[in-house]
Every structure is written in structure tokens, then in C-alpha cells.
Amino acid sequence: MRTTTWGRLVVGVSAMLGLVSLSAWSGSGTGGQNEQKDPRTNQTYIGTQKCAACHFEQFTIWKQTKHAKAFEILPAKYRNDASCLKCHTTGFGEPTGFKDATTSNLAGASCEACHGPGSNHAEVSKQFAKKKKLSEDEEKIARGSVFRMLPTNVCVTCH
Numbered sequence: 001m002r003t004t005t006w007g008r009l010v011v012g013v014s015a016m017l018g019l020v021s022l023s024a025w026s027g028s029g030t031g032g033q034n035e036q037k038d039p040r041t042n043q044t045y046i047g048t049q050k051c052a053a054c055h056f057e058q059f060t061i062w063k064q065t066k067h068a069k070a071f072e073i074l075p076a077k078y079r080n081d082a083s084c085l086k087c088h089t090t091g092f093g094e095p096t097g098f099k100d101a102t103t104s105n106l107a108g109a110s111c112e113a114c115h116g117p118g119s120n121h122a123e124v125s126k127q128f129a130k131k132k133k134l135s136e137d138e139e140k141i142a143r144g145s146v147f148r149m150l151p152t153n154v155c156v157t158c159h
Contacts (some may be wrong), residue, residue, distance in 0.1 A: 042120075043116070043117035043118070043119045043120045044095075044096035044117055044119040045090060045091040045094070045096045045097050045098075045106055045112050045117045045118070045119070046112070046117070046118045046119050046122055047103075047105030047106055047110070047112075048062075048105055048106075048108075048110045048111060049105055050105075050118070050122055051110070051111040051112070051118060051122075054125065054129065055111070058111075059111075062110070062111070067108060067109035067110070067113070068108045068109075068110070069108060070087070070088040070089070070107075070108045070109045071088045071089055071107035071108045072107075072108070073088075074088050080100075085098060086157075086158075087109065087157070087158035088107075088108070088109070089106055089107055089108065089109075090106040090107075090108065090109060090110045090111075090112050090113040091106055091112060091113075091117065092106075094117075096117065109158070113154065114147075114149055114150060114154055115146050115147050115148070115149070115150070116146065116147045116150050118146055120145045120146070121142070121145040121146035123145075124141060124142060124145040125142045125145065128142060
């Protein structure tokens with residue numbers, strides 16, 4: 001029980017930090033001076049396996065969460081229900097998002113459910129694949145191609 005409480009505290013603090021970061025990213029309170037281009041523009045969903053290729057530690061942690069199992073826990077009779085799939089899969093309703101069993105790499109609330117489609121991030125970051133540590137400029141390039149958190153309260157969308 002203690003671990004569950006601690007885990008919830010960590011998740012809660014992480015969510016709060018994400019919202020604070022989001023506020024700073026979106027230029028809130030600055031009259032829009034810090035507005036940046038939306039990294040999701042003209043991107044496609046790539047799925048968990050491609051994310052895991054570089055972010056394996058994060059992937060293994062996510063794999064143990066309820067978000068990873070969001071589609072699995074859906075009763076079979078709801079696995080084609082659009083109102084359920086919006087939250088229990090990634091990108092459902094988007095052109096390159098979850099469609100059916102053929103897009104099982106987008107089942108569950110995966111990386112891209114919070115960070116947005118990752119095709120550009122994957123492409124931009126390929127050049128850094130063999131590096132253990134990125135320079136400050138390389139870090140900006142890689143992080144500038146994906147959201148830390150989408151600029152909407154994605155948690156509230158489903159919860």
C-alpha cells in the first residue's frame with residue numbers, strides 16, 4: 001500500500017511539473033512572445049517499438065503501467081467503440097493513429113498519447129542514435145521535435 005501511495009505522489013508531482021513546463025512553453029503570461037511552432041505539424045504516429053529503440057528505460061517503466069494495458073483491459077465488446085478507443089488507444093481518429101488490430105503498436109495510452117506523433121522526432125534524432133551524451137545544441141534539436149507534454153490537458157481528456 002505504501003508503494004502505491006508513493007507511486008501516486010510521484011505521478012502527481014510529475015504531472016504538476018509537466019503543467020508548469022507546459023505553461024512556460026506556451027508563453028502564458030508573456031503575450032505570446034515565446035510561442036513556438038507546433039512540433040506535431042505534418043507528423044505521423046510511429047508506435048511504441050520505435051520509441052523504445054532509443055528510450056528503452058522509459059518504455060520498460062511505461063510497459064508496467066495501466067496506460068500500457070489500457071486497450072487490453074477493454075472488454076471485447078468495446079474494442080470497436082469509438083468513444084472508448086479515444087482513451088484506450090493512441091491517436092484513434094487521426095489519419096495515422098490506431099485503427100484496429102493491424103495498428104497494435106498504438107494500442108494503449110502510449111508515448112505519443114502524451115507527446116504527440118513522433119515521426120519527425122525519430123527522423124531528427126537518428127543522427128544522435130550512437131551518442132551517449134548530447135551537446136546542448138543537439139539536445140535542443142532533439143527536444144524541439146516533440147512535446148514534453150501536448151499543449152492541452154491530455155490527462156483530463158480521459159480522466
